[in-house]
Every structure is written in C-alpha cells, then in structure tokens.
Amino acid sequence: MHVFYLPELFAEVISGFKIDGCWATRVNNRNGYKRMTQMNTRVLLARRPAEHLVAADFSIDPQPLRALKDGEFMLKNLYLSLDVGFRQWMNEGSGDNYLEPMPLGEPVQSIIMGKVVESLNESFPVGSLVMGRTAWEQYSIADGSDLMRIIEPDSEVELHEYLCSLGPSGMTAYFGIMDIGQPKKGELFVVNAAAGGIGCIAGQIAKAEGCSTVGIAGGAAKCSWLKDTLGYDQVIDYKSAEPLELQLKKVAPAGMDIVYDNVGGPMLGTMLGQLAENARVILCGAVSQYEREGGHEPVANMWELITKRARAEGFMFSDYEDRYPEAIGYITGLLKSGSLVSPVNWSEGIESSGQAFIDMLAGHNLGKCLIKL
Amino acid sequence: MHVFYLPELFAEVISGFKIDGCWATRVNNRNGYKRMTQMNTRVLLARRPAEHLVAADFSIDPQPLRALKDGEFMLKNLYLSLDVGFRQWMNEGSGDNYLEPMPLGEPVQSIIMGKVVESLNESFPVGSLVMGRTAWEQYSIADGSDLMRIIEPDSEVELHEYLCSLGPSGMTAYFGIMDIGQPKKGELFVVNAAAGGIGCIAGQIAKAEGCSTVGIAGGAAKCSWLKDTLGYDQVIDYKSAEPLELQLKKVAPAGMDIVYDNVGGPMLGTMLGQLAENARVILCGAVSQYEREGGHEPVANMWELITKRARAEGFMFSDYEDRYPEAIGYITGLLKSGSLVSPVNWSEGIESSGQAFIDMLAGHNLGKCLIKL
Structure with a gap:
C-alpha cells in the first residue's frame, strides 16, 4: 500500500473521483480502503502548431498521479521556466541532437524547479529542492535523469534565481x-x-x-x-x-x-x-x-x-555541468554586490503557461519568463 | 646611371625598342648612351569577368621594367602559384579584409617564387630565393611587404615545393x-x-x-x-x-x-x-x-x-607566419619519409597563366597548379 506523505500540502478529502483543487479520493473496492489520490494538472501539447503557436495548441488536463516506481521521486513544482528553445521541439520532425519532437497529447516539456515530496530514490530525498527537465505540470515524477540536480540555495539569493540567473x-x-x-x-x-x-x-x-x-x-x-x-x-x-x-x-x-x-x-x-x-x-x-x-x-x-x-x-x-559551481559563484557574486539586475516576467498558475509562452515568442516579455505554480 | 646585373640571363641586344625575347634596347638621346632595357611580360586583368572567367578577360602585355627605387628589389619569377581564392578579387567590389579588388589593366595578383636579381633592399640581397605576393609577370619589383620572405631551401626537397606543400x-x-x-x-x-x-x-x-x-x-x-x-x-x-x-x-x-x-x-x-x-x-x-x-x-x-x-x-x-617553421618542419618530414605525395599540375610560360587559372576553376587539375616561367 502506497501512502502519500505531503505535509506541506493541505487538501479536503472528498468521496468518489471528483476533483477538489489538487486532491481527490477514490474507493478501493477490493478492501474497502479509502485512498487519497493526488490530482495533477498538466498542460498538454494538443496538436502540432501551424507556424505561429496559438492557445488552442495546448489543452489543460487534470490527471490522478500514479504511484512511484523504484528509483523515482515526486516533485511538487514551484516554478516553470519558459525557454524559447523549446518551441523548436513542438514541431513535427524537429528531433535533433538534444531532444525528440514533443509527443502530442503529452505535457509540454520544460525546465522546472520543484521540491521532492515523495521519494524512492536515495539521491533525491524528500525535501530536496531540485531543478530539471520535466514538463508543464503541477507534479512531476522523475528518476534523476533529464538534467535533474539538487539545488542548495544561498539564503541571500531568491529561490527563483536558480531558474534564472543561476539556472x-x-x-x-x-x-x-x-x-x-x-x-x-x-x-x-x-x-x-x-x-x-x-x-x-x-x-x-x-x-x-x-x-x-x-x-x-x-x-x-x-x-x-x-x-x-x-x-x-x-x-x-x-x-x-x-x-x-x-x-x-x-x-x-x-x-x-x-x-x-x-x-x-x-x-x-x-x-x-x-x-x-x-x-x-x-x-x-x-x-x-x-x-x-x-x-x-x-x-x-x-x-x-x-x-x-x-x-x-x-x-x-x-554540457558544462562540471563547471556550474564556477558560474554560480561568479553570478552569485554579481547578484550580491548588486551589479546584476535579474528581471523576471512572472505568470501565475499552471493554466497560464501556454499564453505566457506565446507572449514570450512574440517578444512581449522583459527578462526571464517564469510561471509560478 | 642604373645598370642591370643579371648574370643568369642572356639576351641579344638590339637597337631601337623592338622586343627580342625578354630584352630590348633604347637610345638615350640626351647623352647618346645606349642602355639595355629589361622587358617584362605581364598578364593583365583586362576586364571584369562576367560570372565565368574566359581567356579574353586577360591580356598579355610586355613592358620595359622601370629602375628600382630605394628599398626595392627585383625578382626574376621562377614559379607562379595559382590559387582559387584569387578569383574572388577579380570581381568588381570584391574588396575584403585581405585585398582590394584587382585593378583593371594591371597584372593579375598571385603568389610567386622568384630569385632576387637586383636589390636596393639589404634584407633581400641578390641571389635570395623569395616567395611573396606579386603578380603574373616575369619580373616583379617588390619592397618586402606583401608576404615577402626569403626561402632557404632544403637540398633534399624540390624547389617548387616551397610554393606547394611547403608554401x-x-x-x-x-x-x-x-x-x-x-x-x-x-x-x-x-x-x-x-x-x-x-x-x-x-x-x-x-x-x-x-x-x-x-x-x-x-x-x-x-x-x-x-x-x-x-x-x-x-x-x-x-x-x-x-x-x-x-x-x-x-x-x-x-x-x-x-x-x-x-x-x-x-x-x-x-x-x-x-x-x-x-x-x-x-x-x-x-x-x-x-x-x-x-x-x-x-x-x-x-x-x-x-x-x-x-x-x-x-x-x-x-596569420601564422611565426609558426611557418613548425609547419615546414612537419611537412618536410612527411616529404622526406615518402609519406606525402605532393602532386603538381604544371603549365609552362607566363602566357599560359590565364587559361591554366580557368582550367583550375573548372576543376581540371589534379593537385597544385603552378606556372613554370
């Protein structure tokens, strides 16, 4: 039996399969045991964009989270990073040396920052702050691949910087x-x-x-x-x-x-x-x-x-992972001395991701585009 | 009074201004002194090529050589190197970071190898073997600029190699x-x-x-x-x-x-x-x-x-002039050990330059194109 341990989350438990914010419950008929099911709102790539990306290329899709497998951990995502480079991989046949084209009907790939809320992977214990490549979704299940790494934030630096000037x-x-x-x-x-x-x-x-x-x-x-x-x-x-x-x-x-x-x-x-x-x-x-x-x-x-x-x-x-500490040290120095302005173009809520990405491609942003979940 | 000293050249001296091979004479009327005048056959860029270079873009032009000025020296050219890159500079407005477009009515620019036959420049004494950038002409007057450098040939290496694998x-x-x-x-x-x-x-x-x-x-x-x-x-x-x-x-x-x-x-x-x-x-x-x-x-x-x-x-x-010795040492090693084939596509005589260049652009050559004068 798998039990969620999510102390920092609060949710009403209701019966049946109805979604209430991010939680739902369902009845396990075999043993009459009532189990909470975590819902996860994701933003899917609904179709291949025709030249210019439009809102209808995305769809909102709430799904119950599955249980972790061995070696996996679950992230509650705090911030999604919007990066123009990902636009390329929304196209048919855009596979290159980095990534395959994003599959249709799956969440849009993205760099994220999240907190480990459950873990079957010793290298990513519960409570760790993690950056990596998952997708536009509230929760991500990861196994440590896809650029995953634990961040040890400097108390004098705002957390989101690890996805911006330090990301x-x-x-x-x-x-x-x-x-x-x-x-x-x-x-x-x-x-x-x-x-x-x-x-x-x-x-x-x-x-x-x-x-x-x-x-x-x-x-x-x-x-x-x-x-x-x-x-x-x-x-x-x-x-x-x-x-x-x-x-x-x-x-x-x-x-x-x-x-x-x-x-x-x-x-x-x-x-x-x-x-x-x-x-x-x-x-x-x-x-x-x-x-x-x-x-x-x-x-x-x-x-x-x-x-x-x-x-x-x-x-x-x-490719420079070995030298991140050098870069992070350098940029942290600039931040602390006040000689680096690190502007963020904020959007709020998972549902805002699609339009925020469209606006970014149109050049409406000043600074780094982040979604706050 | 300026007197040519060209011991390795032989020429009949004839009267008037008639050209005989590479020599002519003319009468200096002021003092009745009969002076030999060295003639120099040059191949001129007669017009701007229309897309594909043709023989009529060049003209043969024999001219008497002028006297040297201070700091100059005269080369009897032994070999002309044909290099496709020079085609670019035959075009109108082709000036770039290296060279201006070749002027019309002037000899076609080229890398050459020649022997100093007269000199008013201590750094390039008579007898020196010199490589540099002059033109399609039998004799060149130079001042030490335009990539001029003295070659000290290795006795086991053929001279023309200094314009090919060692050039x-x-x-x-x-x-x-x-x-x-x-x-x-x-x-x-x-x-x-x-x-x-x-x-x-x-x-x-x-x-x-x-x-x-x-x-x-x-x-x-x-x-x-x-x-x-x-x-x-x-x-x-x-x-x-x-x-x-x-x-x-x-x-x-x-x-x-x-x-x-x-x-x-x-x-x-x-x-x-x-x-x-x-x-x-x-x-x-x-x-x-x-x-x-x-x-x-x-x-x-x-x-x-x-x-x-x-x-x-x-x-x-x-740009690598300081390191030519390194390269020359390396390639000489390959040549002497027989592990470098250095094929030459020979043409003979200054008049052959134009057609040889046209043939090279058409890809008719196997190996380096040289004109032997």
Missing part, C-alpha cells in the same frame, strides 16, 4: 560568453533578443568583463529599458525604420568583436556581415526560426567568417 | 587542420575540392594525424586518383547521381568530426547537416561562390552548429 539562462549566458566569446576588456559585445531571459543576463556579464555592450531588441520602450534598467552602453531597435545593417555600422564602425546570437536566420546573416577581425560568434539560439514551416532559413555572409578569421560556435549549457 | 597550400592545409581541426586519432576527416592544391595536402596531413579521411571531388577518375595516389580512405564523387547528403550519410553514419571546406555555398550547407557532436568546420575557401554574380549564397544548416555543439572557423595562412 539555465544564467549558465547559458555565462558559458557562451566565457568559453566561446572569450571577452577581453574594451571589446565590443553585441547581443540580440537582449531583453530576453538569456540576453538580459548576457549583456551584464559581458559588461562585468569589461566589454562595451550593445543590446538589440524590438521597439523603443524595450530599448530604453535595456539602457536604463540593464545598463547596456548602446541599444539598437531592429524594428525601427533604419536597417539593422546601418545601425550596426554606427554602433560598431570597426566591427563587432563578440556576437551573442539568440535569433538566427536573416538577423544572424546581417550580423556576420559586420564582424571585426578575429570575432567570436556565440550561436545560442534561433528564435526567428523555430516557428518557420519547412525548417530554418540559410544564413548569409558565412564567407565573412573567412575574411575576418572569425569563429562561430554552438553550445548547450548542460 | 601557401601546405601552410593553409596544416594550420587549418592543426589549429581549427584539432584532429584526434580515429576521427573522421572530410575535405572537399580534395584534388585541389590544398585539398590534396590536407587529406594526407589528416591521415598522418591518425584520422580516417574522406575526399570529395567531381568525377570518377578524380576519385580513383584520390584513393589510389593520395591514399584517401574513402571518396565521394559529388557529380554522381546519388545526392551528396546520402553519400555523406554512408561514409559518415555517425557524422563527420572534421570538415575541411574549400567549396562554400550549398555544399557547405549540406555538410553542416551531417556533423558529429563537437565537430570542427575549417572554413578555408568558397570556390563555388567566387564566380557568382551578386555575391555569395547563404548557407543552410547553421542551426546544426548549435545542436551539435560544433564550431566553424575561418583563417588565413599568412
């Missing part, structure tokens, strides 16, 4: 800059999607490394925010009338030393056309391409990598 | 492989334009480093030659009916670890689609693109650099 976004910004960008004092660093979860951290790390920073974003309001709140030295509004190429020539007349690319496609091509000698191009993502039918567009100006003796390199934060 | 082609192959490719034993190395001047050396260096090597070339005869004469482990005929993508999947089912790209454009895109994790793409040239009107084509599959955590990097052999 995937921060790790991605840090290792991209340090390992591929290799910044040197006085170099010109340019990042696109600069108001996004990764971009807003990346610009500030590059600044901390002594670079002059340029943030590219869409719209005057966002650009002011980048400059005033995040401290970018210069900003480019790619939606303004002046072509990006000309704007880049103005802010980087001698070319860009480091490009942090989250956008891909035509914008990446334009940026490759404005490199300084020995430039490093950090290939982080391609948000402009995830919603395209028929796959990614080809990229212009690859030839410039030759004439500028430049380098373009892709990476994945999870 | 730009060899340096390009070596530093591309060692610094960008960073080969490890057992890795799969794939090079395109494999029968070209750089490709044929690159495959053998990768082999010497313990890689399994695949050469891509056009036509069954060339492919057999790659395998039988140059020792490639596998070959791909990109002109055969089977698409390149499928052929790559066959020879590299787990993806390619190192790609040495001389071709650019669509072929580079196809290759980026078949990378192994942590692959290195050596961006050396883009022969498929130099003859295109309207600039280079965009390249597909850049996204793969992210999912494969791969790197693409451009370079220029001349």
Whole structure:
C-alpha cells in the first residue's frame, strides 16, 4: 500500500473521483480502503502548431498521479521556466541532437524547479529542492535523469534565481560568453533578443568583463529599458525604420568583436556581415526560426567568417555541468554586490503557461519568463 | 646611371625598342648612351569577368621594367602559384579584409617564387630565393611587404615545393587542420575540392594525424586518383547521381568530426547537416561562390552548429607566419619519409597563366597548379 506523505500540502478529502483543487479520493473496492489520490494538472501539447503557436495548441488536463516506481521521486513544482528553445521541439520532425519532437497529447516539456515530496530514490530525498527537465505540470515524477540536480540555495539569493540567473539562462549566458566569446576588456559585445531571459543576463556579464555592450531588441520602450534598467552602453531597435545593417555600422564602425546570437536566420546573416577581425560568434539560439514551416532559413555572409578569421560556435549549457559551481559563484557574486539586475516576467498558475509562452515568442516579455505554480 | 646585373640571363641586344625575347634596347638621346632595357611580360586583368572567367578577360602585355627605387628589389619569377581564392578579387567590389579588388589593366595578383636579381633592399640581397605576393609577370619589383620572405631551401626537397606543400597550400592545409581541426586519432576527416592544391595536402596531413579521411571531388577518375595516389580512405564523387547528403550519410553514419571546406555555398550547407557532436568546420575557401554574380549564397544548416555543439572557423595562412617553421618542419618530414605525395599540375610560360587559372576553376587539375616561367 502506497501512502502519500505531503505535509506541506493541505487538501479536503472528498468521496468518489471528483476533483477538489489538487486532491481527490477514490474507493478501493477490493478492501474497502479509502485512498487519497493526488490530482495533477498538466498542460498538454494538443496538436502540432501551424507556424505561429496559438492557445488552442495546448489543452489543460487534470490527471490522478500514479504511484512511484523504484528509483523515482515526486516533485511538487514551484516554478516553470519558459525557454524559447523549446518551441523548436513542438514541431513535427524537429528531433535533433538534444531532444525528440514533443509527443502530442503529452505535457509540454520544460525546465522546472520543484521540491521532492515523495521519494524512492536515495539521491533525491524528500525535501530536496531540485531543478530539471520535466514538463508543464503541477507534479512531476522523475528518476534523476533529464538534467535533474539538487539545488542548495544561498539564503541571500531568491529561490527563483536558480531558474534564472543561476539556472539555465544564467549558465547559458555565462558559458557562451566565457568559453566561446572569450571577452577581453574594451571589446565590443553585441547581443540580440537582449531583453530576453538569456540576453538580459548576457549583456551584464559581458559588461562585468569589461566589454562595451550593445543590446538589440524590438521597439523603443524595450530599448530604453535595456539602457536604463540593464545598463547596456548602446541599444539598437531592429524594428525601427533604419536597417539593422546601418545601425550596426554606427554602433560598431570597426566591427563587432563578440556576437551573442539568440535569433538566427536573416538577423544572424546581417550580423556576420559586420564582424571585426578575429570575432567570436556565440550561436545560442534561433528564435526567428523555430516557428518557420519547412525548417530554418540559410544564413548569409558565412564567407565573412573567412575574411575576418572569425569563429562561430554552438553550445548547450548542460554540457558544462562540471563547471556550474564556477558560474554560480561568479553570478552569485554579481547578484550580491548588486551589479546584476535579474528581471523576471512572472505568470501565475499552471493554466497560464501556454499564453505566457506565446507572449514570450512574440517578444512581449522583459527578462526571464517564469510561471509560478 | 642604373645598370642591370643579371648574370643568369642572356639576351641579344638590339637597337631601337623592338622586343627580342625578354630584352630590348633604347637610345638615350640626351647623352647618346645606349642602355639595355629589361622587358617584362605581364598578364593583365583586362576586364571584369562576367560570372565565368574566359581567356579574353586577360591580356598579355610586355613592358620595359622601370629602375628600382630605394628599398626595392627585383625578382626574376621562377614559379607562379595559382590559387582559387584569387578569383574572388577579380570581381568588381570584391574588396575584403585581405585585398582590394584587382585593378583593371594591371597584372593579375598571385603568389610567386622568384630569385632576387637586383636589390636596393639589404634584407633581400641578390641571389635570395623569395616567395611573396606579386603578380603574373616575369619580373616583379617588390619592397618586402606583401608576404615577402626569403626561402632557404632544403637540398633534399624540390624547389617548387616551397610554393606547394611547403608554401601557401601546405601552410593553409596544416594550420587549418592543426589549429581549427584539432584532429584526434580515429576521427573522421572530410575535405572537399580534395584534388585541389590544398585539398590534396590536407587529406594526407589528416591521415598522418591518425584520422580516417574522406575526399570529395567531381568525377570518377578524380576519385580513383584520390584513393589510389593520395591514399584517401574513402571518396565521394559529388557529380554522381546519388545526392551528396546520402553519400555523406554512408561514409559518415555517425557524422563527420572534421570538415575541411574549400567549396562554400550549398555544399557547405549540406555538410553542416551531417556533423558529429563537437565537430570542427575549417572554413578555408568558397570556390563555388567566387564566380557568382551578386555575391555569395547563404548557407543552410547553421542551426546544426548549435545542436551539435560544433564550431566553424575561418583563417588565413599568412596569420601564422611565426609558426611557418613548425609547419615546414612537419611537412618536410612527411616529404622526406615518402609519406606525402605532393602532386603538381604544371603549365609552362607566363602566357599560359590565364587559361591554366580557368582550367583550375573548372576543376581540371589534379593537385597544385603552378606556372613554370
């Protein structure tokens, strides 16, 4: 007999199978024993999106939680991280070196932070705070794979930071800059999607490394925010009338030393056309391409990598697991000294996940998008 | 009064200005002094090529040589190196980080090897063997810039090798492989334009480093030659009916670890689609693109650099001047031990340069293209 131990949860126990918030009961007819059944609201990928994601691509699905198997543990999810990269895996045939396409009718995959509320896995005892890749759901059952790791939070740091500046976004910004960008004092660093979860951290790390920073974003309001709140030295509004190429020539007349690319496609091509000698191009993502039918567009100006003796390199934060402590130490230092603004675009409740993701793809967010459950 | 000292040249001195082989005379009317004038046959870029280069784009132009100025020296050119990269600079507006577009009506720029026959530059004394960048001409006047350097040939190595496996082609192959490719034993190395001047050396260096090597070339005869004469482990005929993508999947089912790209454009895109994790793409040239009107084509599959955590990097052999001795030592070792075949596609006489270059672009050569003067 399996009994839930969820001291931090409270629920009314009612008869039958009716859902009441997150709890339900059912009668085990064989022995007349009345057992509580934990309900778990999940957000499913209901169908393959047609180019642009819409709310109807998702459906809300409450399901009773199953019992754990040996080696598994259960997370009560506290925060869901929204990351544009996951958009790619919603497409048919999008399987790549990281993940298979998300299965239809299953919860949307996501990086989450949760607390272990039940465990049959000694490495993840009850009470542990865990980050990992599960899905848009209130509870996740995991076995320790899929990037699962226990977080030991610093009391001076807000918990959600472990999903933001100290989580995937921060790790991605840090290792991209340090390992591929290799910044040197006085170099010109340019990042696109600069108001996004990764971009807003990346610009500030590059600044901390002594670079002059340029943030590219869409719209005057966002650009002011980048400059005033995040401290970018210069900003480019790619939606303004002046072509990006000309704007880049103005802010980087001698070319860009480091490009942090989250956008891909035509914008990446334009940026490759404005490199300084020995430039490093950090290939982080391609948000402009995830919603395209028929796959990614080809990229212009690859030839410039030759004439500028430049380098373009892709990476994945999870390859650097051994060095997370280094990055976490560095970024925690910035946070504690007040030299890192780590803005969060909050949404509340599991049901908000779909629309929040859609809004993020449309660029409505300032900072990292998190769902608070 | 300036007097030529050219002991290794012999010429009939005739009156007037008539050209006789490489010599002419003219009467200096002011003092009635009869002076020998060295004639210099040059091959000019007569017009901007319309997409595909044709013989009429070049013209033969014999001119009397001018006297040296202070700091200059005169080379009697022995060999001209034909390098596909120079095709780019024949186009209008092709100026890049290396060179301006070649001026019309001037000799076609080229890497050459020559002997100093007269000198007003102490660093390049008469008798020195020199490699540098001048032009398609019998004699060059230089001042020590434009990659000029004195060669001290190894008596066991043929002189022309300093323009082939020990020259730009060899340096390009070596530093591309060692610094960008960073080969490890057992890795799969794939090079395109494999029968070209750089490709044929690159495959053998990768082999010497313990890689399994695949050469891509056009036509069954060339492919057999790659395998039988140059020792490639596998070959791909990109002109055969089977698409390149499928052929790559066959020879590299787990993806390619190192790609040495001389071709650019669509072929580079196809290759980026078949990378192994942590692959290195050596961006050396883009022969498929130099003859295109309207600039280079965009390249597909850049996204793969992210999912494969791969790197693409451009370079220029001349950036490695400090390390030429290392490369020359390494390649000389291979040559002396008989483990490097260094094939040359010879043409004779300055007038043959234009057609030889056209033939090379069409892929008619096996190995490095040299003009013997």
